[in-house]
Amino acid sequence: MGEFWPVPDALAHLAGRWRVERSVRDLASGDEGRFEGVTVFGPLAGGGLLHEESGTFTWRGVARPAERTLRFLPGEAPGTADVRFADGRPFHGLDLASGRYVADHPCAADLYRGEFTVLDRDHWRTVWRVGGPAKHLVLTTEYTRVN
Incomplete structure (x- = not known):
């Protein structure tokens, strides 16, 4: 198996259900947090997928429920x-x-750079690096397919 797993x-x-484990590091303060939960990519009316993530985010020892919603629409190329x-703004x-x-x-003045890596059929990862005057973060998320 190579380093990346091509996905046509x-x-x-x-599409489907994924277990999510995310580490969040604030490079400015040294603080670290963790998100654990699930992401469901379900059908979206009109085509595409509705990404619904929910779980628990722990930051500075305090655990809170967390969720987010994104829309994954068909792109210009097949x-x-x-x-x-969720509100339709481009990401x-x-x-x-x-x-x-x-x-x-x-x-705003910060730049988010995300690297998406597919490891195999059931595992993929994102690493978002955020830099700018307001934030200096690294968010690493591991996704594992739930059958």
Whole structure:
């Protein structure tokens, strides 16, 4: 098996339920947090997938419920996705044809750079590096398919 696992159709690959484990490191303060939960990629009316993540986020010793919703719409090229926030604002593109993809998302003065890596049929990872005047973070998320 190579370092990356090519995925010809991102939406078809992501559909279903995934266990999520995320580490969050604040490089400025040294604080570390953790999110544990599930992400469900379910059918979205009109095509695409609704990404619904829920679980527990622990930061500075305090555990709180956390959730987020994204929309993964069919991209311009076959097999790609156009990822949007729940309110429809653009987030980033996604093309997993090579098994790896890098996306940028400017947010105010900060820049989010995400690296998506598909390890095999049932495992993938994202590493978001956030840099700028407001944030200096690294968020690493491991996804494992739940059968």
